[in-house]
Amino acid sequence: MDAIVVVGASLAGVHAAAALRRDGFVGSITVVDAQAHRPYDRPPLSKELLTGRFGPDDIGLRSAVDLDVTWRLGSAAVGLELNSSGADGAALGGRLLLDDGELAFDGLVIACGASARTLPDAGGPDAGGPDGVGVLRTLDDALALRSALDDGLSSVVVVGAGFIGLEVAASCRQRDVAVTLVEPMAAPLGRILGDDVGLALAGVHRRHGVDVRLGVGVQRVTAAAGDGSGCDVHLDDGSVVTAQRVVVGIGVVPNTDWLQGSGLTIDNGVVCDETLWAAPGVVAAGDLARWPSARFGSMLRVEHWDHAVASGEAAARRLLAGADAPAFDPVPWFWSDQYDTKVQLVGMAGADADAEVVSGSLDDDRFAVVYGRNGRLTGVLGVNRPRHVALMRARVEQGISFDDAVTAARDL
Ligand SMILES: Cc1cc2nc3c(=O)[nH]c(=O)nc-3n(C[C@H](O)[C@H](O)[C@H](O)COP(=O)(O)OP(=O)(O)OC[C@H]3O[C@@H](n4cnc5c(N)ncnc54)[C@H](O)[C@@H]3O)c2cc1C
Known part of the structure; x- marks a missing residue:
């Protein structure tokens, strides 16, 4: 293999490129990204960047520094x-088409992540909706909100109480902004952590002054009545919340549109085998x-920092090692910071x-919860309980019995 192209200069792509070099690949590596920014880390976007503790120069991806690759930033x-694959299924490569040219490759790492979902009827100026409606996925998204905060933003509606919505709510409250958090489900993160834990997290936000509205969805967002500055958020219980800005955090969609017709299997992401192999010479990683x-025992698509790093490295090894590469099957892990509350989950809840x-x-x-299924331990959640998460991680990997896990965790 002489030429490897990586699509996506973010966590998964950069760690794939770094792993290729570390593992001795001496051919050319070109890393392509639609954004013109140097590679940056996303977790601080909803935390330190909004609260003002970090600026854009503080969040560069360290693993991208001095990386021996050709950057092609600003090319989508x-x-x-x-190329059609040989009878032996050998990696025959192909051509990546860009909006400003093309690149031939022998190996391809697809690591172009996901984009924030938008409200169908909330628009934003580009969709004919009002000014002041945004999402938080990219550095530009975060800088736009940060600039509004620096200019004295006084009220915000956050739509969606997933991790990004909760973090945006916390960061805005830390800057004394009035926050209304709207979530159509009965509890924040109920599907991921269960309603009881979700309601406990809602309590954390209420104690910090967030107006948390659960079980109510958004019908539409319009320019605010009156002087027209800001937005009216019309909820499906008939109420209207007015705020200067609306941040929509209702999940993400994998960036796979450009792969339609490529022959890869696209189904809520790029479908790979257990080694992250998507087609001869093509691997995928990250979100x-x-x-x-x-x-x-299921198909997974994981949207966590740790997974992006680990899968980027595993995908790179798969390209170099061929079919002898081991299956990629780690225990997922993530964290979220909201106020002085650190939420961590290892495994699945x-x-x-x-x-x-x-x-x-x-x-x-402060609490810790042990999760299980069919009598086996599947995950451990810590809310300001890092010791429980750290010490139970190996037991999640071993899949010990749920009862033994409860006893072990209580003894910590
Ligand atoms: C605000 C925010 C906070 C987060 N906080 C946490 C946290 O606290 N803990 C945690 O575990 N995880 C967190 N995450 C999740 C974590 O950052 C992601 O899982 C991780 O960034 C995924 O990395 P990725 O490389 O797969 O994709 P991305 O980071 O999405 O990067 C994909 C890259 O591909 C580029 N791209 C897209 N389409 C194209 C195209 N057609 N051509 C070329 N380039 C393209 C994009 O510009 C982008 O740079 C957070 C995410 C966000 C957005």
Whole structure:
């Protein structure tokens, strides 16, 4: 293999490129990204960048510094043509079509992540909606909100109480902005952590002054009545919340449009085998890769920082090692910072999982919960309980019995 192209100069793509070099690949590596920014880290966008603790220069991806690759930043991939594969399924490469040219490759890493979902009827100026409606996925999104905060933003509606919405709500409250958080489900993160834990997190936000509205959706967003500055958010219980800005955090969509017609299987992401192999010479990693996990017995697509790093490295190894590469099947892990509350989950939880509080109380800002399924431990959540998450991680990997996990976690 002489030429490898990486699509996406973010966490998964940069770590794939770094792993290729570390593992001795001496051919050319070109890293393409639609954004013109140097590679940056996303977790601080909704935290330190909004609260003002970090500026854009503080969030560069360290692993991208001095990386021996050709950067092609500001070029979007718009199509993929794969050479027909040989009878032995060998990696024959293909051509990546860009909006400003094309690149031939022997190996391709697809790591172009996901984009924030928008409200169908909320618009934003580009969609004919009002000014002041935005999402938070990119540095430009975060800088736009930060600039509004610096200019004295006084009220915001956050639509969606997922991790990004909760973090934006927390950062805005830390800057004394009045925050209304609107979530159509009965509890924040109910599908991921269960309603009881979700309601406990809602309590954290209420104690910090957020107006949390659960079980109510957004019908539409219009320019505010009156002087027309700001937005009116019309809720489906008939109420209207007026705010200067609306931040929509209702999940993401994998960036796969440009791969239609390429021959790859696209189904809620780029579908890969258990080694992240999507087609001869093509691997996928990060937020857009979907692969079969034997550990959890299902197809997974994971949107966490740790996963982007680990899958980028595993995808690179797969390109170099060929079919001898091991299956990629780690235990997922993530964290989220809201005020002085650190939420961490190792493994999987889920609304229908067995769940037991093993430390603290859900009425408090510090507790740990053990999750299980079919009598086995599947995940551990810590809210300001990093020790529980760290010490239980190996047990999640081992998949010990749920009862033993509860006992072990209570003894910590
Ligand atoms: C605001 C925010 C806060 C987060 N906080 C946390 C956290 O606290 N903890 C945690 O575990 N995870 C967090 N995450 C999730 C984590 O950052 C993501 O899982 C990770 O960034 C995914 O990396 P990726 O490389 O797969 O994709 P991305 O980071 O989405 O990068 C994809 C790259 O591909 C580029 N691209 C897209 N389409 C094209 C195209 N057609 N051609 C060329 N380039 C293209 C994009 O410009 C982008 O640079 C957060 C995410 C966000 C947005």
